[in-house]
Amino acid sequence: MADAVCTFCGNVCDDVEFDVNTQKGKRLCALGLAKFREKERIKSPMINGKEVSYEEAVEETAEILVNAKKPLLYGWSSTVNEAIRYGIILTEKVGGVYDQCSSVCHAPGTLAIIEEGIPGGSLGTAKNRADVIVFWGCNPLEAHPRHPARYSAMAKGFLIKSRKDRKIVVVDVRKTKSAAMADKFIQIKPGYDYAIISALRALVKGEDIEAREVGGVPKEVLAELADMMKSANYGVIFYGLGITQSRGRDRNVENAVKLIQLLNRHTRWVIWPMRGHYNVVGAGEIPAWEVGFQYAIDFSRGYPRFSPAEFSAVEMLLRKDCDAMLVMSSDPAAHFPWKAVEHMKNIPVIQIDPFPNMTTLLSNVVIPSAVAGIEAEGNVYRMDGIVLRVKKLVDSEYWSDEKIVHEILKAVERRL
Amino acid sequence: MLWIKNGIVVDPKNGIDAERMDIFVKNGKIVNEEDVRKEDCRVIDANNKLVVAGGVDMHAHIAGSKINVGRTMRPEEMRVVRQTAGKLRASMGRVLLTSPAIGYEYARMGYTTAVEAATPPIGAPHTHEELDSIPVVDKASLTVFGNWHPVFKYAADRDREKMKAFIAWALERTKGFGVKVVNPGGVEAWMYGGNVRNLDDEVPKWSVTPREIITELVNANEELNLPHSVHLHCNNLGVPGNYQTTIETIKLVSGIRNDSRQVLHVTHVQFNAYAGSSWRDVASGAAEIAKVVNSMDNVTIDMGQAIFGHATAMTSDAPFQFTLHKLTGSRWVNKDTEIEGGAGIVPITYMPKNPVHALQWAIGLELGLLVESDRVVLSTDYPNGGPYTEYPYVMAMLMSRRMREKELDRVSPYVQKATSLPAIEVEKTLYEVIEMTRSLPARVMGLESKGHLGTGADADIAIYNLNPNDLDPASQYDVVNREFRVPAYTIKDGEIIVKDGNLLKETWGRTYWVDARKKASVDSIDSDLNEFFTEYYTVRRENYGVAEYWMRKPERLEVN
Numbered sequence A: 001m002a003d004a005v006c007t008f009c010g011n012v013c014d015d016v017e018f019d020v021n022t023q024k025g026k027r028l029c030a031l032g033l034a035k036f037r038e039k040e041r042i043k044s045p046m047i048n049g050k051e052v053s054y055e056e057a058v059e060e061t062a063e064i065l066v067n068a069k070k071p072l073l074y075g076w077s078s079t080v081n082e083a084i085r086y087g088i089i090l091t092e093k094v095g096g097v098y099d100q101c102s103s104v105c106h107a108p109g110t111l112a113i114i115e116e117g118i119p120g121g122s123l124g125t126a127k128n129r130a131d132v133i134v135f136w137g138c139n140p141l142e143a144h145p146r147h148p149a150r151y152s153a154m155a156k157g158f159l160i161k162s163r164k165d166r167k168i169v170v171v172d173v174r175k176t177k178s179a180a181m182a183d184k185f186i187q188i189k190p191g192y193d194y195a196i197i198s199a200l201r202a203l204v205k206g207e208d209i210e211a212r213e214v215g216g217v218p219k220e221v222l223a224e225l226a227d228m229m230k231s232a233n234y235g236v237i238f239y240g241l242g243i244t245q246s247r248g249r250d251r252n253v254e255n256a257v258k259l260i261q262l263l264n265r266h267t268r269w270v271i272w273p274m275r276g277h278y279n280v281v282g283a284g285e286i287p288a289w290e291v292g293f294q295y296a297i298d299f300s301r302g303y304p305r306f307s308p309a310e311f312s313a314v315e316m317l318l319r320k321d322c323d324a325m326l327v328m329s330s331d332p333a334a335h336f337p338w339k340a341v342e343h344m345k346n347i348p349v350i351q352i353d354p355f356p357n358m359t360t361l362l363s364n365v366v367i368p369s370a371v372a373g374i375e376a377e378g379n380v381y382r383m384d385g386i387v388l389r390v391k392k393l394v395d396s397e398y399w400s401d402e403k404i405v406h407e408i409l410k411a412v413e414r415r416l
Numbered sequence B: 001m002l003w004i005k006n007g008i009v010v011d012p013k014n015g016i017d018a019e020r021m022d023i024f025v026k027n028g029k030i031v032n033e034e035d036v037r038k039e040d041c042r043v044i045d046a047n048n049k050l051v052v053a054g055g056v057d058m059h060a061h062i063a064g065s066k067i068n069v070g071r072t073m074r075p076e077e078m079r080v081v082r083q084t085a086g087k088l089r090a091s092m093g094r095v096l097l098t099s100p101a102i103g104y105e106y107a108r109m110g111y112t113t114a115v116e117a118a119t120p121p122i123g124a125p126h127t128h129e130e131l132d133s134i135p136v137v138d139k140a141s142l143t144v145f146g147n148w149h150p151v152f153k154y155a156a157d158r159d160r161e162k163m164k165a166f167i168a169w170a171l172e173r174t175k176g177f178g179v180k181v182v183n184p185g186g187v188e189a190w191m192y193g194g195n196v197r198n199l200d201d202e203v204p205k206w207s208v209t210p211r212e213i214i215t216e217l218v219n220a221n222e223e224l225n226l227p228h229s230v231h232l233h234c235n236n237l238g239v240p241g242n243y244q245t246t247i248e249t250i251k252l253v254s255g256i257r258n259d260s261r262q263v264l265h266v267t268h269v270q271f272n273a274y275a276g277s278s279w280r281d282v283a284s285g286a287a288e289i290a291k292v293v294n295s296m297d298n299v300t301i302d303m304g305q306a307i308f309g310h311a312t313a314m315t316s317d318a319p320f321q322f323t324l325h326k327l328t329g330s331r332w333v334n335k336d337t338e339i340e341g342g343a344g345i346v347p348i349t350y351m352p353k354n355p356v357h358a359l360q361w362a363i364g365l366e367l368g369l370l371v372e373s374d375r376v377v378l379s380t381d382y383p384n385g386g387p388y389t390e391y392p393y394v395m396a397m398l399m400s401r402r403m404r405e406k407e408l409d410r411v412s413p414y415v416q417k418a419t420s421l422p423a424i425e426v427e428k429t430l431y432e433v434i435e436m437t438r439s440l441p442a443r444v445m446g447l448e449s450k451g452h453l454g455t456g457a458d459a460d461i462a463i464y465n466l467n468p469n470d471l472d473p474a475s476q477y478d479v480v481n482r483e484f485r486v487p488a489y490t491i492k493d494g495e496i497i498v499k500d501g502n503l504l505k506e507t508w509g510r511t512y513w514v515d516a517r518k519k520a521s522v523d524s525i526d527s528d529l530n531e532f533f534t535e536y537y538t539v540r541r542e543n544y545g546v547a548e549y550w551m552r553k554p555e556r557l558e559v560n
Helices: A030-036 A052-067 A083-094 A107-116 A125-128 A177-181 A191-207 A218-232 A250-263 A282-292 A315-318 A338-346 A401-415 B065-073 B077-080 B099-107 B121-131 B148-157 B158-173 B186-190 B209-223 B243-251 B288-293 B320-329 B357-370 B388-399 B402-406 B416-420 B430-444 B478-485 B521-537
Strands: A003-004 A016-019 A024-026 A073-074 A095-102 A117-119 A132-136 A167-172 A183-187 A234-239 A268-273 A324-328 A348-354 A365-367 A378-381 A387-390 B004-011 B016-026 B030-032 B041-044 B050-053 B055-060 B079-083 B112-120 B138-144 B176-183 B228-231 B265-267 B299-302 B309-316 B334-338 B344-350 B461-464 B489-492 B495-499 B510-514 B554-558
Touching: A003 A132, A003 B344, A003 B495, A030 A387, A052 A083, A052 A324, A052 A348, A052 A365, A052 A401, A073 A083, A073 B209, A083 A095, A083 A282, A083 A378, A083 A401, A095 A282, A095 A315, A107 B065, A117 A125, A117 A250, A125 A268, A125 A338, A125 B521, A132 A218, A167 A218, A177 B489, A183 A218, A183 A282, A191 A218, A191 A250, A191 B495, A234 A250, A250 A268, A282 A378, A282 B065, A282 B099, A282 B121, A315 A338, A315 B478, A324 A338, A348 A401, A387 B121, B004 B176, B004 B430, B004 B461, B016 B430, B041 B176, B055 B388, B065 B121, B065 B309, B065 B334, B077 B320, B077 B402, B099 B112, B099 B388, B112 B121, B112 B176, B121 B138, B121 B158, B138 B158, B148 B158, B148 B209, B158 B176, B158 B209, B158 B510, B176 B209, B186 B320, B186 B344, B209 B228, B243 B265, B288 B299, B288 B357, B299 B357, B299 B430, B309 B320, B320 B334, B320 B344, B357 B416, B388 B430, B388 B478, B402 B478
Parallel strands: A073 A095, A073 A324, A117 A268, A117 B334, A132 A167, A132 A234, A167 A183, A234 A268, A324 A348, A348 A365, B004 B041, B004 B050, B055 B112, B112 B138, B138 B176, B138 B510, B176 B228, B228 B265, B265 B299, B510 B554
Antiparallel strands: A003 A016, A016 A024, A378 A387, B004 B016, B016 B030, B050 B461, B309 B344, B334 B344, B461 B489, B489 B495
């Protein structure tokens, strides 16, 4: 067994072990184990279905990117920081558009930061201090299985010595598996997050609300929750896609942030998103320091411009606004609206990924890569912005993402 | 090899004040004339030009989670395009700059070294990734200690040996350069919604006070004999009346000596130099602080000058940032970090007609003028007080009373009664401002090869179109303010990076870190560390910190 750092979800559990020979793991959850176990791989680099060398695939990629008027370079949430950094510089060099998986996921949270900031904390503050934790629109037991044990509901630390020292609230539109671990489960009507948060703000302020119920939740239940929040010593809201991808989107998060601002006038509260892929945070942090923005960044004028819903991947494809696409460790063909995918069929697509997926089927250039965390090392951002180094457990013939993107960058620079 | 010919050299460390002389460079170092073959030298005509060491910014927030979430929160900052992409990178930002822009703008001002002022320990890998993306300049980062639970424990126990071991361990793990302390105890109190208000307020759940934390850290730092002293952001920052806490804090180290440098550096003192009891009667406490600093020979400070215009407050002083958010109603980022401390970020605009902002602007200048030039470093606490690109403005202001009078005309009249600035006659000399921006910050940091032009120094050199023998800074302040923004040459490690204000190429500087493990028994805290990590951290001890091989160009300074 070798010490490993898991490269599946935003938990980035750094206490796991995996044996490459026996394919057995320790402390890995089902999702992590599935990630680490051997499965079908892309065998070789390919151009139009024909097997080629890495060097040929890199040259072809560079040729496509340099000749394109506006290439879209998308994905980046399941690779290491080193590869992302080269990816950003590459996009700048070719005057393309950089976008990452957040734009169909947690990006409304980024817009809320632009509006209001974010009063947050690292996962260790929840573990050590939080006596009330609210999971809102997220289902950690199924999406981030070890989150409750390692960081939140069941975690013990400086002030919290047992599960009894902490109250757990789950707010969701349906009774998820996570609801079972809650002291209080509040089922809300879909699309009413904003209204309910507004009601809570009023109640926390000490104002009355006229409605008897909001979003399917009786006023008394909301008043109880407001009291619970105010009387916490240190509270945390962890939110998920239930907030960012339902009616209201970024405004929901913004409203929740305002609730937290208000609660900090009484006691301590923080709020944090439950980010999905293991390095989706890095896919935003690195462009932020390299070019100033997190996603939806266009370089066609020679300098970066940020415009979500204009330069985000789905909208670019729907408008047929890109004439080539590079997909890094993602599967837009499976997850994007079919009209967007249709445009992908009409333009040259380059895929970099360890595993075959739907996008492989419509890619002109396919470049298989080493699996980060098993065959390649590098830095990644845990969901709370803490950087961990994922490890290389075994040698591989596959090039790492970092090497592939660096070679493409060099091949592009030779052509410019 | 370079032969910088006929320049007018100002080199305070070596006592050279506007002497015409030649400087020779070989293998990135400054060498004696006989060590070069003149026919192989590239000659730089510095006739009647000012030749000085590259500038050293010893306190700026240039890398890590704080500035980066600042960028995320403020896309409006990125509407300023300083340079489009080409051979070099696109360079972006108004006050908050992208990493490429940070390196480029320092170089374009003749600065060649910059120190990140506050790294949350667990955030060190992030900080170093960003430092590795800043071109040209040499870098270092200061690790934040003052609210870290093990520090509370060893301070409360008065366990000097373990404190030293912990500092040595932590600096190695974070690849840090020195011991930064921010509002000691106050950030821990913020985890309960409070703050500490004086040096003897007990930290919640810990029987320890700010006084004890500071004293124990300073003593441990001195016994380790680290290159840099404790670097302190005082308690009560941004609170009217806080100048008394600052003075009391400074006096904590009277009697502690170090022959080569200060034993305490108090940073961005402008924010800690307020008299009065509320924002209604707030006034300057700068003169009193200056008196105390001048009376001691073991304390240095930096100004934390406020610049009118946009800025972004970002500090590990999380409770202060919440206060600022409540005060201005502006956006607010908070980040509590494991058991290590916290941070906050709030946008701010300093407006000349706002009495408080004008006061802050005046206090920074008072400190720069009233404190002797061998103990006050020029800084804006970038981006808290404003952009470092305005250092030339501050230099010109320090050198010219006439410029100050002109500027005073456009600011709130509140400063007339609340500060002594209008009455200050001091005009710093060119030699003194070169000291405040070069040799002094290098000495304060313990960077011996920086900030001067003596033999063996790094060939980090700035050449400006200013002839000291033909310049009256008091009346030609506009010339000073203009020319320090556009060096004729910036030379980094012997390479010409900037010519006539234009960036010629991108190079990559070193990142210095301090290894003090030989001076302490790190083994003595082994079981403590295991306990801290098992009980309180969310990462394993083995996965904590930064390895040298991840870094682009690490340079280890070993303390023997």
